[in-house]
Amino acid sequence: MRLALKRHGVLPGFGLTLGLTLSYLSVVVLLPLTALLLKAARADLGQLWGAVSDPRVVASYRLSFGASLAGALVNAVFGLVVAWVLVRYTFPGKRLLDALVDLPFAMPTAVSGITLTTLYAPNGWIGKWFANAGIPVAYTPLGVTVALIFTGLPFVVRTVQPAIADLEAEVEEAAASLGASRWQTFWRVILPSILPALLTGFALAFARGLGEYGSVVFISGNMPMKTEIAPLLIVTKLEQYDMVGACAIALVMLGVSFLFLLAINGLQWWSRRYAMS
């Protein structure tokens, strides 16, 4: 006689574990986020709009957006090269470099912040070369971009690496046997296959850059209208007890985070579908 067991039916704890998960999620994450929405719902709409459309705040969006975009673009190009080299080639020190790619994840942001500032200051090891060339890095939008290249790097490399590893050698061989040059194979065969992963990594790095605080506030110099990032303005408003102002900027940032989350989920779905076809 066959035991009529529902699949998974024998494993216990469904109610308990799901209940605990939902309760803890609600208390730790959802309740605090609701507090922000509630704060916004109680605030005067004109006051909220006034806070988000203030020229100093708009300038900070522009910097956060521009520097994150520039940093993510640099990472998309060089991260692709790094991922390619780490997957396809062998050279001395490769495993060490591979492990080091996660350094920006592991390094506390305050440490990255003061280190990059010291290096790229006009008298720093790297900054002095740029200063001699007449390009100041620290305390300029370029400095903010440098910090965001640092924080975004692992997102691109770690997303693209598995995609390159999954490429099938046969496809490239077929392209070559049909007369494609190596460069043509890269543009027409390899790049399209890894494009979803590359875009996902780019979006992850971009999104991270928009919210990044610790590694940027030291190198940015925080000059109003010039080098203030959006998260810094939240802190500034909070220090001035301007709760509505802080709430308004946070709401905009939260909205942008959600849009990126949707876009990234969409991209991941696309890359999975791509991988299956």
Added chain:
Amino acid sequence: MLIGGGVPSALTGFSASSAVTAERPVVRWALIGVAIVFLGLFLVIPLIAVFLQAFEKGIAAYFRALLDPDTQSAVRLTLLVAAVAVPLNTVFGVVAAWAITKFEFAGKNALITLIDLPFSISPVVAGLVFVFLFGRQGWLGPWLEAHGVRVIFAVPGMVLATVFVTFPFVARELIPLMKAQGTEEEEAARLLGASGWQTFWRVTLPNIKWGLLYGIVLCNGRAMGEFGAVSVVSGHVRGQTNTIPLHVEILYNEYNVAAAFAVASLLATLALATLALKSLLEWKVARQLAETDAKP
């Protein structure tokens, strides 16, 4: 496994043996050169710089900075915050992964997205939401004040903010691993008469131990190094609500650069230890998964 989810090098042994699919040596070495210069500039030089700056004023000054009472209290507070946040999120991670990977239910993907949510939120916003919840003008602020409980600009707020930002780490490492391992072994244990707890301790836990440890290591690294979220709720009371990263900021802003880097070198050492453990555990997890696959 996007964040911190490197590809174990054992799994990426692409054989570029075929001549038609290999780049010319010039191209190959040029690409390797570009990668090394880029990583050198952005990763290796900053890493070296932390330690060189830390010892710039000599070994005596280095240890003076570390033994300073304010540094000591920052270290104690950091350890305390991690000691609360990491176990809480570890238990949650295991529980959530069990619910998500062992059962089928509607809304599972939405739940996974919600668990990942703290990763998509700026640390500053993460701190701010707790100010709105527990602060003087916050939702529960008046009630807390009436009962003499201080959360914001005090240690409880810093713990809560850290719990928020480190919330997904363990769960997101365990979910893909436990999904890949399936439920057959647990079902077999149950049919042979094991209780639910016995099944978990004797079957599931040994199967996930390396992935679990990996999640804990990443969670701990972030808990000890978090800056933005903790900074917003801390109030910066020197010697009282300063964690190590906040103390680094104070020293740096006081132009005490050598001391700031000395204290920062503690965190950089933690980061290096995290990376080393991560590489080791990734290899162990890959091997454990390969073993699961090999079983009939």
